Amino acid sequence: MKSCTILYTSDIHGYLFPTNYANDSVRAMGLLSCSHFFEKDGNTLALDGGDTIQGSPFLDFLRSNKENRFPITQVMNELGYDYITLGNHDFNYGYEGMKEFLGALSAQCVCANVIDHSGKLPIVPYVVRVLENGLRIGIVGIVTDFVPVWEPPQNLEKFTITDSFEAAEQACNELKGKTDILICLYHGGYEYDMSTGKKLSETKEDIACKLAAELDFDIVFTGHQHKHTEGTYIRGTYTVQPGAYASEICKVTITADDEHALHLDTKWLKPDGSIKRAIPSLPNLFNMEHDIQRKLDEPLGTLPEPIRFSGRLDTALHGNAFATLINQVQMETGNADISATCLYTVSRDLPENLTARDVLIAYEFPNTLKVLEITGSILRTALEQCASYFDCDADGKVVINPEFLQNERQHFNYDYFYGITYEFDITRPVGCRVTSLEFKGRPIADDQLFRLALNSYRATGGGGFTCYIGCPLVLDSQLEIPLLLREYFRNHAVLPSIPSSTFTVRGCR
Numbered sequence: 001m002k003s004c005t006i007l008y009t010s011d012i013h014g015y016l017f018p019t020n021y022a023n024d025s026v027r028a029m030g031l032l033s034c035s036h037f038f039e040k041d042g043n044t045l046a047l048d049g050g051d052t053i054q055g056s057p058f059l060d061f062l063r064s065n066k067e068n069r070f071p072i073t074q075v076m077n078e079l080g081y082d083y084i085t086l087g088n089h090d091f092n093y094g095y096e097g098m099k100e101f102l103g104a105l106s107a108q109c110v111c112a113n114v115i116d117h118s119g120k121l122p123i124v125p126y127v128v129r130v131l132e133n134g135l136r137i138g139i140v141g142i143v144t145d146f147v148p149v150w151e152p153p154q155n156l157e158k159f160t161i162t163d164s165f166e167a168a169e170q171a172c173n174e175l176k177g178k179t180d181i182l183i184c185l186y187h188g189g190y191e192y193d194m195s196t197g198k199k200l201s202e203t204k205e206d207i208a209c210k211l212a213a214e215l216d217f218d219i220v221f222t223g224h225q226h227k228h229t230e231g232t233y234i235r236g237t238y239t240v241q242p243g244a245y246a247s248e249i250c251k252v253t254i255t256a257d258d259e260h261a262l263h264l265d266t267k268w269l270k271p272d273g274s275i276k277r278a279i280p281s282l283p284n285l286f287n288m289e290h291d292i293q294r295k296l297d298e299p300l301g302t303l304p305e306p307i308r309f310s311g312r313l314d315t316a317l318h319g320n321a322f323a324t325l326i327n328q329v330q331m332e333t334g335n336a337d338i339s340a341t342c343l344y345t346v347s348r349d350l351p352e353n354l355t356a357r358d359v360l361i362a363y364e365f366p367n368t369l370k371v372l373e374i375t376g377s378i379l380r381t382a383l384e385q386c387a388s389y390f391d392c393d394a395d396g397k398v399v400i401n402p403e404f405l406q407n408e409r410q411h412f413n414y415d416y417f418y419g420i421t422y423e424f425d426i427t428r429p430v431g432c433r434v435t436s437l438e439f440k441g442r443p444i445a446d447d448q449l450f451r452l453a454l455n456s457y458r459a460t461g462g463g464g465f466t467c468y469i470g471c472p473l474v475l476d477s478q479l480e481i482p483l484l485l486r487e488y489f490r491n492h493a494v495l496p497s498i499p500s501s502t503f504t505v506r507g508c509r
Contacts, residue, residue, distance in 0.1 A: 001255055001256065001257050001258060002133045002134065002135050002180075002255070002256050003043065003133075003253060003254065003255040003256070004043045004044065004045070004131055004133070004135050004137065004181070004253075004254050005043065005044040005045070005251065005252070005253050005254075006044075006045050006046075006047060006183070006219075006221075006250075006251070006252045006253075006254065007037065007038060007040075007044065007045070007046045007047070007249055007250075007251055007269075008046075008047045008048070008049065008221050008240075008242060008249065008250040008251075008252065009031070009034075009047075009048050009049070009242060009246055009249055009250075010048060010049030010050060010051070010087075010187070010221070010222070010223030010224075010241065010242055010244070011049065011050070011051045011087065011223050011224065011226055011244035011245070012031055012048070012051070012052050012072065012244070012245065012246050013051055013052070013054060013055025013056055013059075013089070013244060013245055014052070014053060014054060014055050014056035014058055014059035014070075014072055015029055015030050015031065015055070015056045015058070015245040015246055016030055016031050016032050016056075016058060016071070016072060016075055016246075016285065016289075017030045017032055017033075017058065017285075017289055018030040018032070018033040018271065018273040018274070018275070020245070020361075021056065021057040021058070021293075021296060021357060021360065021361060022348075022357075022361050023357075024293055026273040026274075027273055028247065028270060028271050028272055028273045029245045029246055029247045029271065029273075030245070030246050030271065030273075031072065031075055031076075031079070031246040032075060032275045032277075032279070032282070032285075033246070033271035033272070033273055033274065033275055034246050034248075034249055034269070034271045035075070035079055035275065035276070035277040035279060036276040036277040037249050037251070037269045037271075038079040038080055038277075040080050041132070042131060042132025042133070043131045043132050043133050043135070045082045045083065045129065045131075045137065046079065046080055046081045046082050046107075047081070047082065047083050047084065047139070047183075047185055047221065048076070048081060048083075048084040048085070048107070048185075049084075049085060049087070049185055049186070049187050049221055049222065049223035049224075050084065050085050050086050050087025050088075050089075050090055050143060050185075050187035050223060050224075051087030051088065051089045051090060051187065051223065051224070051244075052072060052076075052084065052087065052090060052101070053069075053070045053072060053089075053090055053092075053093070053097070053101050054089040054090065054092045054093075055089065055245075055364070056245075057292065057296060057357070057360045057361070058288075058289065058292055059072075060360060060482075061292045061295060061296075062288065062292075069093075069097070069100065070100060070101050070104060071281070071285060071288065073101065073104040073105045074104075074281040074285075075279065075281065075285075076105060076106075076107060077104075077105065077106040077107075078279050078280065078281065079279075081105075081106070081107040082107055082108070082129070083107055083108050083109075083110055083127065083129075083139050083141070083185070084105070084107050084108075084109055084110070084141075084185070085109065085110055085111050085141030085142065085143060085185040085186070085187055086098075086109065086111045086114060086123075086141070086143045086187060087143060087187040087223065087224065088143060088144055088146065088147045088150060088151070088187065088224070091147055091151050091155050091156065091159070092151070092155065093155075094154065094155040094157075095118070095155075095157065095158045095159070098121060099120070099121060102121055102122050102123070103122075108122065108124065108127060109121075109122055109123045109124070109141070110123075110124055110125065110126055110127055110139055110140065110141030110185065111123050111125070111141040111142065111143055112125035112126060112140055112141060112142055112167040112168060112170070112171045113142055113143060113145060113161060113162040113163065113164050113166075113167035113168075114143060114159060114160075114161060114162075115159065115160040115161075115162065116158060116159060117158045117159065117160065118158045125140065125141070125167070125171050126138060126139060126140040126141070126171045126174070126175060127139050128175065128178055128179055135180050135181065135256060136178065136179045136180045136181070137179065137180070137181050137183065138175045138178065138179030138181065138182040138183065139183045139184075139185060140168060140171040140172065140175070140182070140183070140184050140185070140217075141184075141185045141186075142164050142167060142168050142184060142185070142186045142187070142188070142211075143161065143164070143186075143187045143188070144164060144187055144188040144204075144205055144206065144207075144224060145161050145162065145163055145164040145204060146203070146204070146205045147161045148161055149460045149461065149462060150456070150457055150460060150462060152368070152456065152476065152478070164186075164188065164204070164207055164211075165204075165207055165210060165211065165214075168184060168186075168211055168215055168217075169214075169215055172215045172216050172217065176216070180256055180260070181218050181219070181254055181256070181262065182216065182217050182218050182219075183217065183218065183219045183220075183221065184211055184215070184217045184219070184220045184221065185221050186208055186211060186220055186221065186222050186223070187222075187223050187224050188205065188206045188207060188208055188222060188223070188224050189205075189206040189208055189222055189223070189224045189225030189227070189241065190206055190208045190209055190222065190225065190229065190239075190241075191206045191207055191208070191209050191210065192209050193406055194229055194230075194232060198406070200403075200406050206224065206225065208220055208222045208239060208241075209234055209239075211237075212234035212235065212237035212239045213234050213235045213237070214235075215237075217237050218237065218238065218254075218262055219237070219238045219239070219240075219252070219254075219264075220234075220237055220238070220239040221239075221240060221241070221250070222239060222240070222241040223241060223242075225241065226243065226244035227241060227243070228241065228242060228243040228248065229241035230266075231250075231252070231264070231266045238252075238264055240252070240266060242268075246271070247270070247271070248268050248269060248270045248271075249268070249269040249270075250266060250268065250269075251266065251267045251268070251269050252264055252265070252266050253265045253266075253267075295356060296355060296356050296357035296360065297355050297356075297357060298355060298356055299353065299354070299355060300354045300355050300356050300358070300359065300486060300489045300490065301354045301489030301490065301492060301494070301495060302352060302353055302354065302494045302495065303321075303350065303351075303352050303353075303354060303495055303498075304352075304495060304497045304498060305352060306349065306350060306351050306352045307320065307321045307322050307349065307350040308349050309346065309347055309348055309349050312343060312347065312400065312411055313398070313399065313400050315343065315346060315347075316343055316389060316390070316400075316414055316505075317390075317398065317505050318501065319416060319500065319501025319502075319503065320346040320416070320501075321498040322345075322346045322350055322362060323341050323343075323345070323346045323416040323418075323501075324416070324418055324498050324499055324500075324501065325485075325495075325498055326339075326341040326345060326346075326363070326481070326485065327339035327340070327341050327416065327417075327418030327419070327453075328418065328498075329481075329484055329485055329488045330369055330453035330454070330481070330484075331418065331419060331453050332488075333369055333453070333477065333479070333484055334369055334370075334371040334451070334453035334474075334475050334477065335371075335451070335475075336371050336419070336450075336451040336452060336453035337419055337439070337450040337451045337452070338379070338417060338418065338419035338420055338439075338450050338451070338452045338453070339417070339418045339419060339452070339453040339454065340382070340415040340416065340417045340418070340452065340453070340454045340458065341415065341416055341418075341454070341455070342411075342412050342413070342414060342415050342416070342455070342458070342463075343389075343411050343412070343414040343415070343416070344411050344412040345362065345363045345364075345365070346362070346416075347411070348361060348362050350362060354489060356486060359482060359485050359486050359489065360482060363481060363482045363485060364482075365455070365457070365481075365482075367455035367456050367457055367480065367481050368455070368456040368476075368477060368478055368479055368480050368481065369453060369454075369455065369456070369475070369477040369479055369480075369481055369484060370453075370454060370455070370456050370459040370473065370475060370476055370477065371451050371452065371453050371454075371473075371474040371475035371477075372451075372452050372454065372459055372468060372471040372472065372473060372474060373449060373450070373451060373452075373471060373472040373474050374449070374450055374452045374468070374471050375446060375447055375448065375449060375450075376437075376444040376445050376446045376447065376448040376450070377446040377447070378467045378468070378471065379417075379420070379437070379444065379450065379452070380434055380437060380444075380446070381467040382415070382465055382467055382468070383417065383422055383424075383434045383437065384430070384431050384432075384433060384434055385413075385464055385465055385467070386414055386415050386417075386424075387424040387426070387430070387433035387434060388401060388403075388430045388431075388433075389401055389404055389413075389414040390424065390426045390505065391426070392426055392427065392507070398426055398505070398507075412463060413463035413464055413465075415454075415458070415465075416501070416503070417502075417503065418502060419439070419502075420437065420438060420439050420444070420502065421436070421437075421438045421502045421503065422434060422436060422437045422438070422502070422503045422504075423435050423436035423437075423503065423504045423505075423506060424503070424504070424505045424506065424507075425506050425507040426505060426506070426507040427507035428507070435506075436504075451474055454468075455481060459471075459473075
């Protein structure tokens with residue numbers, strides 16, 4: 001019998017320290033807080049599932065430092081990561097950003113469905129690692145092939161992202177008979193609810209269940225969904241997903257018996273917020289962290305009054321002043337007629353006296369601003385998609401559609417529109433709920449044209465808004481919305497009163 005151990009993380013998003021930056025309190029998260037779990041020998045591998053270099057305010061503030069934008073590579077090198085795959089957000093900084101990231105990383109990048117046309121990046125489709133005890137471990141890397149849906153073309157100029165399943169299948173076939181254990185590192189999630197079996201998506205964004213069910217992997221390590229998922233078997237393939245932000249490490253011990261059967265034991269290693277391991281780069285990192293915490297608390301602007309988050313359902317029903325503010329900034333910057341922003345970006349309280357920290361935490365995504373030309377018909381279709389967020393229970397009370405509760409990310413797919421007035425009737429069937437739609441006091445015609453300001457994810461049809469695909473692009477600002485907000489607050493030290501919401505949801509108690 002021979003055994004090996006896999007230490008697996010995914011979706012770290014640049015969180016090194018045990019804080020989420022909402023304040024300076026200690027949280028049970030961050031790669032440095034997990035550092036003492038990385039006890040390795042010749043039969044242990046440390047793997048990561050991608051989305052490594054984007055996300056945390058720590059990284060956001062370091063982006064102007066061209067010499068050390070990605071200090072997470074120092075920590076990963078010192079912890080002994082062996083192999084990583086790429087996540088969709090790892091493409092956010094284009095080819096040069098990817099070159100800087102992978103060039104500083106000791107771990108080998110495996111990603112079978114990423115073609116680097118320059119041939120200069122250290123990306124391979126798969127590896128076979130022979131451990132000290134002789135076990136042959138095959139590792140195939142795959143990233144969701146929705147990357148081109150989300151990334152602007154200039155970030156992918158030297159890349160081609162191929163079909164995830166086809167690339168995984170080809171790698172599987174090439175490794176047949178050459179390994180004792182075959183692992184897939186997949187930056188993508190599950191297309192079915194792992195407890196109920198209900199299908200969650202009709203797209204190819206997440207295909208972990210298909211990979212596990214149809215290909216000859218022994219283990220499919222997943223990510224992307226930021227959802228702790230206990231290990232389970234799908235047609236003989238073991239699959240598992242850890243939580244995001246280094247909030248836990250998945251430790252899988254694999255034993256191959258004399259009959260070549262594999263026995264797996266999974267333990268979850270969870271940090272307590274302390275940093276228990278001496279790391280040479282820590283003093284410098286602590287200095288950077290101190291500077292960033294100070295900058296985050298610098299005054300930014302003053303709101304007319306604090307903005308309270310009253311829960312997802314109430315906020316979706318009645319609107320939110322911060323959503324209106326985001327839409328105003330987007331409309332002004334993009335010279336648009338209408339603007340849309342999502343529920344997920346307004347899910348926190350905001351104090352009267354704003355700091356940079358408040359804005360960064362409130363709008364945590366690096367989405368850029370785009371403006372599309374749309375018709376009244378497309379606008380109505382998008383609003384119907386938003387209206388599907390609601391449902392009525394048996395007592396006639398409005399609730400959130402259970403389909404939006406399957407995954408935390410789904411709340412990102414409810415949008416607030418500004419510049420129009422509209423009404424939903426939730427008692428009507430999905431797809432027929434928009435009962436009133438006006439622009440400047442007049443009903444909107446199907447062929448009427450508008451300039452719609454929205455984030456880059458939504459503009460590409462992300463979140464089920466396929467109606468936007470093919471709409472003419474009027475403006476591609478390349479300006480990140482959080483930066484636009486901070487600049488707006490700097491230019492308006494005291495904000496005027498914020499208008500109330502311009503929509504109504506009717507039909508349920």
